[in-house]
Amino acid sequence: MTYHMLTEATAAGHLGTIAAICDRLGGTPADWVVQEVGDGNLNLVFLVTGPDGGVAVKQALPYVRMVGESWPLPLSRAYYERLALADQARCAPHRVPALVHHDDAMALTVMDYLVPHRTLRGALVEGLRYPRLAEHLAEFLANTLFFTSDLAVPVAQKKARIAAYLGNTAMCRISEDLIFDEPFFDAQMNWHTPGLEDVVSRFQADIPLRLAAQEMKARFLAAPEALLHGDLHTGSVMVTQDDSKVIDPEFAFYGPIGFDVGMIIANLWLAAFAQAGLRPDTPHDDWLVEQADSLWQDFAERFADHWRNIDRADEAGALHALARQDDVLREAAISARLDAIWRDMLGFAGCEIIRRILGLAHVADFESIADVNTRAKCERQALSFGRALLVERDRFPDMAAIRPIIASELVPA
Template sequence: MMMIPEAWSNNPLMDPARRAFYEYHVLIRQAARDPGSVPEIYHFDETQALIVMEYLSPHVILRTKLIAGERVEGLGERLGLFCARTAFRGSELSMVSADKKADVGLFSGNVEIPAITEGLVFRDPYFDAEMNHHTEGLDPVVKTLRDDVAMKGEVQALFRAFSAKSETLCHGDLHSGSAMCTGDETKVIDPEFGFYGPFGFDLGMLIANYLMAYFSQPAHRGADLAAYQEWILDVIDETCTVFAAEFMRLWETERTGMLYDRALFEDQGHSSHAALRQVLDDIWRDCLGYCGIEMHRRVLSLAHNADFESIEDVAVRAPLEARNLMMGRDLILTRNVIANQAALCDMARKWNEETVL
C-alpha cells in the first residue's frame, strides 16, 4: 500500500471511513467484472469503516516473492485478465452510459487519496520537493531527468490525460505490493486509490513494478540471476499478451455500451477491427508512459519500494536504480515508437547491461 504523508493523513477528509468506503466499492466492482480476482467480501459496515473479507492464506505479497526469487504459476495470465476485464467492463464500451456516469459521480468524491498520486507521481520526482529522497550517488542521474525539459513536457502531457480521461474504474495503485500470491494463485488487494481514469494506467503501473523487480535482481540473486530475470520478462510478455487478447475478446462479445456502437460497424457489415487496433494502440502508448513515470517516482519521490530499498549497500543499489531511472526516461520519450511487449523487454535487456553510474 502506498505510504501516506503525514500532512495528508492528518486531513479529516481522509478518515478511515472514507477510505474503507471507496475500497469496498472498488472491490465489489472488481469482483463482478473479474470473478475470483479479489478477496471475497462478506460484510461491509460504512459507519464503522469495517470490511469483512476473505483471509488470504498461505498467500504472500507478490513483491516479497519477487525479491526472494520465487515464481508464481500463471501470474501474467491472471493479472493480464484482471487488467483487461476491469478496464473493459468498467467503461462505456460495456456499461450503460447512465450507470457509468453515476459511478464517475460516486468516485469523484474520492479526492484526497488520488491526490497523493497526482503529487507523488506526476510532480514531485521532477523537482526538489520537500518529501523527496533518493539514494546517495544518484545525483547525476536525477539532474539529467530534472534538466530534461522535453521529458518533463511529456510527463505533463500524460498527467493532463490522467486528469481528463475518465475511461474506466482504475485500481489506482496496482503494483507488486497490491497482489498476494501462492505458488499458483494471485489475488489483487488494496484498491482504496480507485478512480476513473485512463485505460492504460493500471497496466502501466503493474509493468513498472515488474521492471523494477527485474532491475533489482543482481542484488538479490546468485547463480540463477539470468534465468530469473528472463522469467520476469516472460511475465511482462504474458501480461501484455493476455491483456490484448482478452480486451479483443470482450470487444467482440461484450461491446454493448455507447462507444463504437455496433450499429456503426458490424450491423452494416463493416469490421470494427481498425477501430479496435486504434484503441489498443492508444492504451499501449499510455501504458508505457505511466510505466516510465512510476519507475521514476518509486526511486525519487516519497514512496519507495522494497525491491531497491532492501538493498542495504548503497554502492550496489544506486547503479541498479540508475538503470531503472534511465529506462523510465526512455519509455516516456519513445513510447510512440515502441511497437509491442517484445520491444519493451528488449529495451529492458539493453538497459540491464548499461553502466549508467
C-alpha cells in the first residue's frame, strides 16, 4: 500500500480491510461513522465508530497541516509515534491509548477511541478540575522516564533504543527552532500580543537569558537520558474525572528527563497565569499551582521508589548498579539525581513559557482571553516568571519557593 491521504469518504473503506479494526467496530464498513476531528497543527485525525466500538485514526500528512505544503514534514513521524506508543505502553500501560493497528507506509496509527475524554487544555480554559490529574501525569512521567533510562535498562540495550529514535530529526528540529532559538530573536513567524513590544526587545538583548536558553538547547541536543514524549503540553493529555491519557508522542526521542517534566509543568503554570484573565470575576484560587506542585512531588516519589525497587540481583541499568548494595549511596544518588532533574525542569519550563507567548505556537489559555490588555498583562507576568526560571534558578530550590511567586502574580488582572 503506497501512501495516500484518507478522507471522511474513503477512510471506512480502507480501514475495513484490517481485521483488528473490523473486530473492534463490528458491523460492516458501510455502518461506520467517520468524523475528521484533527484540531492539532500537524495531522489528520478521524474518529471511526461502529456498532461495537470505535477507534481513533491518526494519519500524518507530508507537510505541517496548519501551514500547508510550503512546510514539508516527513511521514516517518507516524513511525516514531507508534514506536513510542508501544514503548510507553510497556512502561505505563494505563496512561496511553492502546495501539490497535499501524501502517508505516500509510503513516497511519490506529488507537483506542478515548470516550468521554477531552483535551486537558480546553478543559482548563473552562476552569474544570480533575482530581487524579497530577497523580496520572506523575505516573506517566516516572514510569516512562525511569524505565527507559540508564537506571533501569542495560547499556547496550539502551543504546539500541537511542539509535531507534535518532532518525526522528525533523520533529526534534521543530522543537530546537521553536523552543530554544526563535523566541529569542526577530524570527519571521514570531508573533505576540500588542503591548509586549518592550519585553520582546528586552529579551532579544538579554545575554544571560539567551545563553541560558542555548544551554537548555545543548541538553536537548545531547543528553539521551530516557525516552521522552517530546511534546507533553496540556493539548497532549486527554482527561475524564477518573482517567488521564497521554497522546501524540510523534516528537519522541531520547533526551533529558527534565524536558518532559518541565513541559507539562510549564503548561500548568501557563494555565495558572491565564486564570485571572479568563475569569476576572472569580476569586483567585491555587488549584492549578497545586497541581504542578503535586505533580512534581508525586513524580519525584515514584521515580525514587522505582529506583529503590530495582531487583538487586538483576544487572539492569548501567548506572548506580553499585548503589543497589548500599542504601546510603542509593539515597544520596536519588537525591542528587532528582536535584539535577529539578534544575533541568526549571530551565525547560522557562523556555516553554516564553516560547508560548513570543514564538510561533501560542496556547489557547492566553488566546482565549478576549481583552488584549488583560491578555498582555497575564502574559507579561508569565514572561517575567519564565525568565527567572532560566536565569535565576538558584532562587527556586523547590516548589515551596515557587508557589508564593506565582501566587503573588495571580491577582485578577
